Amino acid sequence: MGYDFDWSSIPGALPFLWDGMKVTLEITLTAIAVGIVWGTLLAMMRLSAVPVLSWFAAGYINLFRSIPLLMVLLWFFLIVPRLLEGLLGFAPGSDMRLSSAMVGFALFESAYYAEIIRAGIQSVPKGQVAAAFALGMSYSEAMRLVVLPQAFRNMVPLLLTQAIILFQDTSLVYVSALADFFGAAYKVGDRDGRLVELLLFAGAVYFIICYSASLLVRYFRKRMGA
Amino acid sequence: MTYAWHWEVFLQPAASGDSTYLGWMLAGLRITLALSLSAWVMALVLGALMGVLRTVPSRLWSGLAAAYVELFRNVPLLVQLFIWYFVLPELLPAAWGDAYKQMDPFAQQFVAALVCLGFFTSARVCEQVRSGINSLPPGQRNAGLALGLTLPQTYRYVMLPMALRLVVPPLTSEFLNVFKNSAVASTIGLLELAAQGRQLVDYTAQPYESFIAVTVFYMLINVVVMAAMHRVEQKVRVPGYIGGK
Numbered sequence: 001m002g003y004d005f006d007w008s009s010i011p012g013a014l015p016f017l018w019d020g021m022k023v024t025l026e027i028t029l030t031a032i033a034v035g036i037v038w039g040t041l042l043a044m045m046r047l048s049a050v051p052v053l054s055w056f057a058a059g060y061i062n063l064f065r066s067i068p069l070l071m072v073l074l075w076f077f078l079i080v081p082r083l084l085e086g087l088l089g090f091a092p093g094s095d096m097r098l099s100s101a102m103v104g105f106a107l108f109e110s111a112y113y114a115e116i117i118r119a120g121i122q123s124v125p126k127g128q129v130a131a132a133f134a135l136g137m138s139y140s141e142a143m144r145l146v147v148l149p150q151a152f153r154n155m156v157p158l159l160l161t162q163a164i165i166l167f168q169d170t171s172l173v174y175v176s177a178l179a180d181f182f183g184a185a186y187k188v189g190d191r192d193g194r195l196v197e198l199l200l201f202a203g204a205v206y207f208i209i210c211y212s213a214s215l216l217v218r219y220f221r222k223r224m225g226a
Numbered sequence: 227m228t229y230a231w232h233w234e235v236f237l238q239p240a241a242s243g244d245s246t247y248l249g250w251m252l253a254g255l256r257i258t259l260a261l262s263l264s265a266w267v268m269a270l271v272l273g274a275l276m277g278v279l280r281t282v283p284s285r286l287w288s289g290l291a292a293a294y295v296e297l298f299r300n301v302p303l304l305v306q307l308f309i310w311y312f313v314l315p316e317l318l319p320a321a322w323g324d325a326y327k328q329m330d331p332f333a334q335q336f337v338a339a340l341v342c343l344g345f346f347t348s349a350r351v352c353e354q355v356r357s358g359i360n361s362l363p364p365g366q367r368n369a370g371l372a373l374g375l376t377l378p379q380t381y382r383y384v385m386l387p388m389a390l391r392l393v394v395p396p397l398t399s400e401f402l403n404v405f406k407n408s409a410v411a412s413t414i415g416l417l418e419l420a421a422q423g424r425q426l427v428d429y430t431a432q433p434y435e436s437f438i439a440v441t442v443f444y445m446l447i448n449v450v451v452m453a454a455m456h457r458v459e460q461k462v463r464v465p466g467y468i469g470g471k
Contacts, residue, residue, distance in 0.1 A: 003316050066402075066448035067441050068409035071420055075441075078424070079433050086229075168302035174413060182305060196313045203305045210300035 009192040010201055013184075020184030027101055027180065028167045034106035035166075036159070039113030044143065046118055057114065064111035070172055076104030077176040097178045101170075109166055116158045120151035157221045164213050168206060181205070235430045236439070247426055254422030255443055261339055261418060262408045266401060268344030273351025274390070278381060280356040291352065298349035303410050306346055311338040311414045331415070339411035343404060350400050358393035359385055391462045398455040405447050419443055 010017075045057035064072065080103075081096050124147050132142035152159075171182040179187060182202055189198030236248040245253070279291035298306070311334075315323040326334060362385055370380035412421035423440035427433045 063445075066406075067444045068406040068420065070409040070412065071423075071437075071441060071444060074420065074424060075437060078427060079437055082433065164300075168300075171302040171304045172410070174304060182302070186308070196316050199305065199308050199313050203301045203309055206302055206305060207297070207300045211296060214296075214300065 003196065005197060006194060007197050007201075009188060009194045010197065013188040013198075016179075016188065017181060017184050020179050020181040023098070023173075023178065024167070024170050024180040024182075027098075027105055027170045027173065028163070030102045031105035031109045031166055031170075032163050034102075035109035035113045036117075038106065038110040040117050040148070042110060042114035043117040043121060046114065047121060061111045061114050064108050065115075069108055069169055070175060072108045073101070073104050073172055073175055076100040080104075097173075097176045101173045101176065101178060105166070105170065109162070112162055113159070116155055116162060117151065120155035120158075121147060123154050124150045153224075157217050157224070160213070160217045160220070164210050164217070167213075168210060171206075229434065231435065232430075232432050233435055235432045235435060238430075241429050247430060250422050250426065251419070251439060251443070254417055254419040257336075257417060258405065258408050258419040258447075261336065261343065261411060261416070262405045265340050265343035265347060265408070266404045268340070269347035269351050269400075269404070272344065272348035274355050274386075276348060276352035277355025277359065278386070280352060281359045282377070295349045295352055298346055303342070303346055303407055304413060307339065307342045307410055307414060310342045311335070332417075335411065335414050335416040338414060339408070339416055343407060343411075346407070347400060347404050350403075351397065354393045354396045354400065355389065357396075358389040361392060362388055388464065391464050392467070394455070394459050394462050398452065398459070401455060402448060402451055405444070405451065409444075 042057045042060060045053040046061065048054050048057075077097060077100055081100060084096075128146055128150065129142055132146040137145065170180055173180050174183050174186065177183065185198045185202035186195070189195035192198075236251070237246055239245070240247050240250050242250075276291045276294055279287045280295070282288055315326045317323075318326070326337075329337070366384055366388070367380055370384040371377070375383065408418060409420040411418055412424070415421075417425070419440055423436050426436035430436065
């Protein structure tokens with residue numbers, strides 16, 4: 001056991017690590033917000049009686065759920081920018097990594113959110129929809145005022161759990177050398193030759209945040225069950 | 227926008243000289259399959275063991291198993307992989323660390339990725355096995371004990387044969403996840419499928435073809451695994467349960 005720990009490079013690096021954490025949170029929150037909106041639309045399309053819509057949604061969801069997140073991110077870092085340069089005439093080499101990451105995560109997570117939301121919508125008893133129609137509501141009113149509020153209430157724990165997974169997955173932007181929290185920790189460790197300490201520190205920070213969040217989810221679940 | 231499609235690029239001899247670019251791709255596919263399947267076996271064994279521990283009456287053992295699950299579930303996969311690959315060899319006794327570092331680089335990457343994926347997935351398998359065991363009617367356990375079986379015998383002959391059959395459907399998605407998660411191994415330099423795709427972009431300058439091919443390979447893996455698990459599900463389903471005969 002010959003390793004000499006030296007944690008001294010961490011205190012000075014805290015502001016840089018905090019900047020990284022802000023990038024991580026920015027990506028996570030954007031992906032959650034877009035993911036829930038686009039995911040709800042996808043779920044409604046998936047359940048729609050119009051074949052084109054439900055095929056499109058099923059295709060989208062299955063495509064994104066069958067390829068690794070890392071592949072999706074590589075598509076968005078390496079391929080999509082070239083495509084946009086060609087199509088929209090962006091200056092070649094402009095730094096689109098952060099926006100690419102946000103779009104990539106949002107589109108990817110939507111597929112997972114869509115499945116959670118679909119299950120949530122299907123958990124609302126059929127009688128509720130029938131009752132809404134009997135009261136003279138249109139489809140959009142029934143969805144907006146009756147079905148979705150109940151569905152989302154049931155889904156809160158699952159949506160939060162998915163958000164925790166997403167928060168962890170943002171570390172994969174490492175493949176684009178974007179300095180999110182993990183990227184920042186890696187860079188500091190690499191610079192100071194203290195990779196061991198920085199990686200353990202990053203792991204501990206992720207653990208504390210995710211574990212606290214999962215305790216919160218458990219609390220919600222208990223309160224809803226009561 | 228005009229892009230020159232050159233699908234025949236896959237048949238051209240690769241820069242290494244001894245293979246075509248398609249050969250590179252297939253070599254990556256082989257590593258992805260070998261890594262994922264061996265990690266899956268490891269995850270099943272460890273996960274089943276931990277899942278049982280999660281449900282035993284002993285506070286100590288079930289607490290330890292719960293801590294195990296929380297540890298592997300609340301740290302990102304990428305961070306875990308880097309800890310196995312960069313940190314652990316430094317912390318092991320010097321002789322072991324040196325032995326590891328003297329291994330062939332490919333073997334180092336493969337072992338780190340295998341151990342990482344195995345532990346990571348086992349925590350998820352553990353939770354499924356636990357909920358399978360907990361979904362059994364409590365009378366089964368009590369009946370086993372009342373017949374004079376010891377607790378290990380009750381698990382071995384009464385509860386596990388039922389529980390393990392019940393958890394097959396939820397395990398399908400974990401099995402699919404192993405293949406997808408194996409792509410993370412490309413970050414430590416393991417030349418699996420995703421890494422080969424990236425390498426092909428650099429070597430052939432045909433980014434779309436390479437990425438489309440890799441994506442299609444992952445989708446194929448998905449389809450094959452789902453079909454295989456569907457057959458397993460039908461073989462093992464329990465008559466009388468939902469989805470049973």
